[in-house]
Amino acid sequence: xxxxxxxxxxxxxxxxxxxxxxxxxxxxxxxxxxxxxxxxxxxxxxxxxxxxxxxxxxxxxxxxxxxxxxxxxxxxxxxxxxxxxxxxxxxxxxxxxxxxxxxxxxxxxxxx
Amino acid sequence: xxxxxxxxxxxxxxxxxxxxxxxxxxxxxxxxxxxxxxxxxxxxxxxxxxxxxxxxxxxxxxxxxxxxxxxxxxxxxxxxxxxxxxxxxxxxxxxxxxxxxxxxxxxxxxx
Numbered sequence: 202x203x204x205x206x207x208x209x210x211x212x213x214x215x216x217x218x219x220x221x222x223x224x225x226x227x228x229x230x231x232x233x234x235x236x237x238x239x240x241x242x243x244x245x246x247x248x249x250x251x252x253x254x255x256x257x258x259x260x261x262x263x264x265x266x267x268x269x270x271x272x273x274x275x276x277x278x279x280x281x282x283x284x285x286x287x288x289x290x291x292x293x294x295x296x297x298x299x300x301x302x303x304x305x306x307x308x309x310x311x312x313x
Numbered sequence: 314x315x316x317x318x319x320x321x322x323x324x325x326x327x328x329x330x331x332x333x334x335x336x337x338x339x340x341x342x343x344x345x346x347x348x349x350x351x352x353x354x355x356x357x358x359x360x361x362x363x364x365x366x367x368x369x370x371x372x373x374x375x376x377x378x379x380x381x382x383x384x385x386x387x388x389x390x391x392x393x394x395x396x397x398x399x400x401x402x403x404x405x406x407x408x409x410x411x412x413x414x415x416x417x418x419x420x421x422x423x424x
Contacts, residue, residue, distance in 0.1 A: 233411045244415035303355035
């Protein structure tokens with residue numbers, strides 16, 4: 202089983218749609234959770250951290266369910282500029298540094 | 314403040330050649346990382362460093378070496394390039410918190 206699993210998509214949605222991405226992680230010792238965004242042929246950039254109580258940043262809402270080892274990202278009122286690959290990222294305490302484990306990403310295309 | 318810079322942006326190597334991928338950060342971050350990303354795959358950690366003089370292996374270290382003589386620089390060395398090392402290489406840095414800042418990447422092709 203992969204440490205971090207995501208539906209690869211692609212998700213093709215019209216502008217204004219609401220879209221949700223899901224992610225599961227295998228290591229119950231995982232401590233921190235993130236969503237990164239990666240544009241085509243670019244580097245990943247932090248979109249938002251995911252907190253146990255759930256958190257919102259504008260049109261983006263992230264949820265964490267530790268019991269089910271499940272993370273989600275909801276994007277409301279999709280914009281063309283939201284087209285990207287969304288990476289689910291989990292911190293695994295390992296060795297002398299915190300290491301991030303990346304999912305393979307979910308590709309989103311927002312259509313006009 | 315340039316953040317994390319990487320050179321070169323692109324490189325084509327022949328099998329058996331060697332090269333060094335350069336990474337520099339100007340944010341005074343202690344932690345630095347090297348990842349590779351194959352098409353359609355997530356990032357895999359090659360090596361990381363928690364400070365000058367300290368390095369450690371990640372998930373896929375075979376075929377690579379690193380050094381960390383200064384806080385700013387974290388070069389990645391490929392000694393005998395193989396086609397399996399064709400990938401995009403990202404360098405990242407962070408403080409003691411979890412957010413990592415990535416460089417723009419180096420696209421390497423080994424023929």
